[in-house]
Amino acid sequence: MDAFVIQGGTRLRGEVTISGAKNAALPIMAACLLTQQECLIRNVPDLADVRHLSSLLENLGAKVWRDKQKTLHIQVQDESHCLADYETVRRMRASICVLGPMLARRHRAEVSMPGGCAIGDRPINLHLRGLAALGAKLDLEGGNILADGSCLEGTEIFLGGPFGSTVLGTANVMSAAVLAKGKTIIEYAACEPEIVDLGNFLNAMGAKISGHGTPRITIKGVESLGAADYTVIPDRIEAGTFLIAGAITNGELILKNCRTEHLMALLDCLHKIGVDVDRQDGTIRVSSARRLNPVDITTQPYPGFPTDLQAQCMTLLCLADGNSMITEKIFPDRFMHTAELGRMGAQLRKEGPTVLVQGVRELIGAPVMASDLRASAALVLAGMVAKGETTVLRVYHIDRGYEHIEEKLQRVGAKITRVDQPQV
Numbered sequence: 235m236d237a238f239v240i241q242g243g244t245r246l247r248g249e250v251t252i253s254g255a256k257n258a259a260l261p262i263m264a265a266c267l268l269t270q271q272e273c274l275i276r277n278v279p280d281l282a283d284v285r286h287l288s289s290l291l292e293n294l295g296a297k298v299w300r301d302k303q304k305t306l307h308i309q310v311q312d313e314s315h316c317l318a319d320y321e322t323v324r325r326m327r328a329s330i331c332v333l334g335p336m337l338a339r340r341h342r343a344e345v346s347m348p349g350g351c352a353i354g355d356r357p358i359n360l361h362l363r364g365l366a367a368l369g370a371k372l373d374l375e376g377g378n379i380l381a382d383g384s385c386l387e388g389t390e391i392f393l394g395g396p397f398g399s400t401v402l403g404t405a406n407v408m409s410a411a412v413l414a415k416g417k418t419i420i421e422y423a424a425c426e427p428e429i430v431d432l433g434n435f436l437n438a439m440g441a442k443i444s445g446h447g448t449p450r451i452t453i454k455g456v457e458s459l460g461a462a463d464y465t466v467i468p469d470r471i472e473a474g475t476f477l478i479a480g481a482i483t484n485g486e487l488i489l490k491n492c493r494t495e496h497l498m499a500l501l502d503c504l505h506k507i508g509v510d511v512d513r514q515d516g517t518i519r520v521s522s523a524r525r526l527n528p529v530d531i532t533t534q535p536y537p538g539f540p541t542d543l544q545a546q547c548m549t550l551l552c553l554a555d556g557n558s559m560i561t562e563k564i565f566p567d568r569f570m571h572t573a574e575l576g577r578m579g580a581q582l583r584k585e586g587p588t589v590l591v592q593g594v595r596e597l598i599g600a601p602v603m604a605s606d607l608r609a610s611a612a613l614v615l616a617g618m619v620a621k622g623e624t625t626v627l628r629v630y631h632i633d634r635g636y637e638h639i640e641e642k643l644q645r646v647g648a649k650i651t652r653v654d655q656p657q658v
């Protein structure tokens with residue numbers, strides 16, 4: 235197992251190129267199960283989650299390979315396998331996004347029911363309700379969902395839940411409906427850019443989807459789908475994390491390959507905090523030399539403030555000049571990082587889904603434990619600004635979602651090294 239050793243206190247300066255979006259690439263890769271023709275997916279980040287889904291697709295009969303231009307080639311050769319087992323889904327929850335495509339194309343699927351994870355309960359009841367509304371027969375046996383989709387038919391589906399819309403639920407229902415008979419309307423669909431990207435990819439394969447990016451998506455079923463050559467959008471969460479890295483180190487970073495329109499909630503928040511952000515077609519320059527103002531943040535579905543940047547923003551606000559309040563409205567228990575930040579001197583008080591952040595003058599380096607992907611990023615940010623040395627343990631979490639993060643950070647001046655995890 236690897237760890238990062240970070241010497242805090244360097245200002246980051248230079249250029250960072252943002253990679254393709256993990257959360258767009260994963261459902262798009264799964265959607266390749268909808269055809270036997272070869273699909274080319276460009277700008278796919280080289281990440282543990284992408285490798286994991288690639289091997290699941292291989293188990294499901296696809297040939298998957300990556301060329302030197304970061305393009306994934308996916309072609310289904312054998313459609314007889316239908317099982318995504320417990321071991322696979324346990325290692326990566328996003329494996330659930332093969333369910334919709336398998337039902338649509340193979341008319342059956344057996345996918346292990348995902349359990350909870352470090353960021354909360356994460357049920358999939360809305361995925362199942364949406365697929366059932368399309369006519370899928372669903373049973374639970376031995377912890378696996380046994381799904382039969384031999385007569386999927388378009389219908390109107392309301393996909394909202396107690397925490398709003400569902401991203402992968404929308405992806406699953408949309409991917410199943412593309413080959414269903416007739417018209418499907420998804421009401422309260424997720425509006426995230428990753429859903430727009432999936433819709434665009436499916437349309438490039440020959441689907442007839444409109445309204446993606448709004449809460450009402452309309453899908454006219456087609457007989458079959460074919461090859462597509464598609465480029466995945468830049469990763470807004472990676473871009474956001476680097477914006478915060480620039481801000482927290484009082485640095486000056488230029489981010490290339492960004493879609494600034496996907497980052498409006500964060501940019502607005504950084505503006506209020508007092509961070510200078512300058513945007514110009516696909517490039518963002520962030521600089522910060524001033525004191526940081528406290529702000530209140532509430533995470534919400536897109537275009538609201540993303541839950542996937544909550545932990546990183548908390549680290550930034552730990553150093554603000556006053557008190558901030560962070561409320562988690564998507565995953566109310568996604569606060570595993572607070573105790574670790576506390577070990578570095580942060581003053582945080584959790585009350586239900588809200589954390590009161592009392593700004594401190596400095597954070598102090600310490601050994602800390604990463605608990606999930608974004609919490610790890612928050613601890614790396616803390617390490618870069620803390621006094622002395624920080625060791626972030628269990629960085630396999632960060633490797634799931636940030637492409638070559640320590641190399642990107644080293645290139646802009648961070649003192650971060652990957653080591654074999656010490657025994658602590």
Ligand code: EPU
Binds near residue numbers: 257357397402565
């Ligand atoms: N929910 C339900 N029922 C469902 C599905 C979701 O109640 O059937 C609830 C969830 O418990 C949560 C809320 O609805 O309270 C939103 O969950 P959503 O389904 O949108 O999450 P997801 O699709 O499983 C994706 C991302 C997450 C990201 C969330 C929210 C991928 C692979 N994962 O998860 O990304 O936090 O949307 O934006 O796209 C990450 O990248 O670190 C990550 C966790």
